[in-house]
Amino acid sequence: MSVEQWSRVSTDAFNVALFAYIAGMLGYFYHLAFRRPVVWRIASLTAYAGLLAHLVSVVTRGIAAGRVPWGNMYEYSSLLSLLVVAAYLIIVEGVYRLRTLGGFALAFAVLTMAIAVEFLYVGPGPLVPALNSYWIKIHVVAAIAGSSLFALGSIVTILYLVKDRFERRAATPPPIMGGAVGLEEAPPHFEAGSDEPVGAASERRGLLPSAAVLDRIAYRTIAFAFPIWTFAIIAGAIWAENAWGRYWGWDPKETWSFITWVIFAGYLHARATSGWKGHRAAVIALVGFVSLLITYYAVNLWIVGLHSYAGVS
């Protein structure tokens, strides 16, 4: 097949994945609201099918370009959303056996992919010399993996903040009503045991899993991402030493990846500090998420620096 044909396959598979994710997202949200296990099953299968198509898209893109398929912003965004979906399916559905959060993870993937295809798309092409190194396989993969896990952790953090606020309100009943604690009973179609791990029985209330569970997932995911991000920065420094003759030069990308690192380091420390646990730590994680988005979008598109090879003109 020719470059054009491979490229066409990649684009088609990308669209299939995008629509599968949209369908899956709707299904997950329906399940979140009405608890139909059948709908969840279909949504989950759709997400897996989308993931498969997405994988095909990334691989064929690499074949079309004749290099690793993460050389510009479109490709990076594509792989990032693929990893977010994969991380969701593995960590949240696989390890924590939660079925209600899929809509949020897929929504993030859909948004990232829509931005990628709408604003960042470029055809497959060669790499500029500065990128043409085996370090692109190490540094960029680590950066994408770290980013996707940070993103997933941050999505769960947002849900945690919502749920936490909700739980606190429920815990302090309005004085006139009196004893409103039991108001938030499980919805009628709730499938017992499907959403919380063992021992969280008392927290099965409302649409989302309990704040404690959400907090734990957010923390574990971010703690998983942090060493990967650290490694990405180190690998980037080694690469910069090879390519530009200095391992650190406060280039905007370096600076922002450092800022992101510092903020998530702050988050990990805050969780071990009394008075900062829970709510405040979660806010720090969200600041880190914003910083991550700036590191990726703003630095590539608007701030001039050595990393300005987004491939978008």
Place this chain on the structure above:
Amino acid sequence: MSSATASSPRVTLLQSVALVWRTLRSMRTALLLLLLLALGSVAGSLVPQVGTSDARIAAMFRDHPLRARIYNQLGLFDVFGSWWFTLITALLLVSLVACLVPRTRALVRNLRTRPQPARELESMRHYTVRHVALAPDRAMARARRVLRRRLYRVAGSNGSAPQSLAADKGLAREAGSLLFHWSFFLILVGVIWGKGTGFSGQATIVEGQTWTEAHANYAGQIHEGRFFDEAHTGIRVHVDSFTATYRIPSGIPEDFVTRADLYDPDGRYVKTVDIRVNHPAAIDGVKLYQFGYGWAPVIDVREDGRLVASGPVVCQQGTPPPGVSPLQLPWDCAVKLPSLRPQVGIQFRLWPDSRALYALLSAGKAMPMLTEYAPVMTYTAYRGDLRLDRPQSISSIDTAAMRRWTSGVIGAGQSVQLGRGLTMSFPDLRQYTVLEVKRDRGLWIELVAAILILVGLLPALYTSRRKVWVTAEPDGSGTVLKVGGFALQRRPQFEQEFARLVDEIARSSDGRADEGSREKVHTT
């Protein structure tokens, strides 16, 4: 001031030092400093910085002089070298020391002492009683084996009944955390040592020329460390050729290669290298990186047949306006002839691909110049005073004290009469390469520190501290085992871990756990 405080100033001084120390030790302070560090870095990425965006700083001084002066006073144009950024970093490091020293001491103490026995296993968060058919000795041995297999440190009291043991694991968590944090000091050592004793500079070398690594040959483009011993290597670099290849017609660069022969300080040939982006060359502890490139036309000027200037002239480019690629821009260079009376300066504008000039003149279209094609230069000659006593640019002429004399066009291989006996010829167009030349002896220290940071981070985040105690009391032919434990991290997981641990310890030789075992597992 009251007499009490006046009479004991030493105490108050000590107290305030202690207060500062306590404040620095607290995690809150560390958090605050981390966030300040992040904020400072944000400023450093948004405000143009010296060295990377000098043109934008100059523009700001021109357009918003007051704002630029305020920024300058606050060090915002050089955030990462400013006193306050250094102060934040220094405070963070001091706070780190204040925090790490007692923690390291405690860890050493912990590592030296064996797991401590406990009383009142019944009140532990996790507590189970099991009947096993083994004798107490063998049941204890089994418990010890099971715990050791799970990487617990086990200490036991032998002999006296009831037999008991204490076990713990997960000290790697604290050790890893300490390793992670201490490694930042190692990075600091590497940076100070490496930057302090090293240098980095840029060498501009035209094809066919040989360059010697010495302070004077960097033309000011060098930075030497504070503890640099002034001993430049004296290695020589002969640039054979420079090649830039582009995709046609997109103009996306494909490769930049400098082919060079390297010689040791005594002039002995060492090797031939291809220096390209991502592939530096190394010799004598010095690394050579592909940094930049440009065009260098060979220009000879004769006065009545006698050479007054000869050789390649390094051309430079201005900053392209928005939307224009540097490849579309012509190159500027200058020849200065101070020996003539009056002095003569010739300003050139080089078009390495003359088709771009014609396209611009005939159709007003900008065209990228990817290769050399019938190169052509426009020139303007000036007469008067070159003002060489002032700072000079190599690619332009200070015409303030000069008068325009003559101008024209010269193509490669041509020569033109300027008048007054001056002849100028343009026999050849060459390229020059800019190599970043660098010595940094701290790199390996920083690499080791980076590896230690990762090595420390993994157990610090992923291992957890657990403590388990077991006692065994004889009961008829069998034994009553009491197992208690608690976890400092990942408590929900320990519940299952503990249950499995107890199952394995209590599995008697016939594989049957006692029916009447009493379990008490607290849930949180």
